[in-house]
Amino acid sequence: MTTQHTQKPIPVPDEASAPFFDGAKHGKLMMQRCKDCGAWHHPVRIYCDDCLSPHLAWQQASGKGEVYNFALMHYVYHPAWANEVPYNLTVVKLEEGPVMETNLVDCKNSDIKIGMPVEVAFVKLSDDVTVPKFRPAKKR
Numbered sequence: 001m002t003t004q005h006t007q008k009p010i011p012v013p014d015e016a017s018a019p020f021f022d023g024a025k026h027g028k029l030m031m032q033r034c035k036d037c038g039a040w041h042h043p044v045r046i047y048c049d050d051c052l053s054p055h056l057a058w059q060q061a062s063g064k065g066e067v068y069n070f071a072l073m074h075y076v077y078h079p080a081w082a083n084e085v086p087y088n089l090t091v092v093k094l095e096e097g098p099v100m101e102t103n104l105v106d107c108k109n110s111d112i113k114i115g116m117p118v119e120v121a122f123v124k125l126s127d128d129v130t131v132p133k134f135r136p137a138k139k140r
């Protein structure tokens with residue numbers, strides 16, 4: 001028996017997403033923001049969804065939001081997750097407006113509630129790639 005395919009796939013940053021991953025490596029949640037109307041965007045795009053401006057710039061987001069929706073995954077779609085089912089797939093609505101697909105960490109699945117406040121928690125996957133996940137927010 002081989003252990004092939006048991007490592008989790010790691011995102012490969014490209015030119016467009018490099019600022020997002022560079023920020024994550026340094027503990028910053030970076031997102032694009034429209035220079036013309038101020039709307040925030042995630043994931044990466046070429047034009048502002050709100051005003052169609054091509055003038056988007058990278059800016060650090062607060063890293064705060066709330067659980068918008070979630071699902072508990074019981075089926076093993078990839079062998080690397082075999083020991084983690086059921087795991088959560090969570091959609092977080094950020095304070096800035098965009099939603100982000102992620103996982104909640106430092107939280108039992110049974111404690112996840114829609115609307116619960118969360119904050120970003122960076123998880124290092126390799127020397128080159130760190131990804132933002134979210135955990136229950138500390139009392140504010």
Ligand SMILES: [Zn+2]
Binds near residue numbers: 035048053
């Ligand atoms: Zn805009």
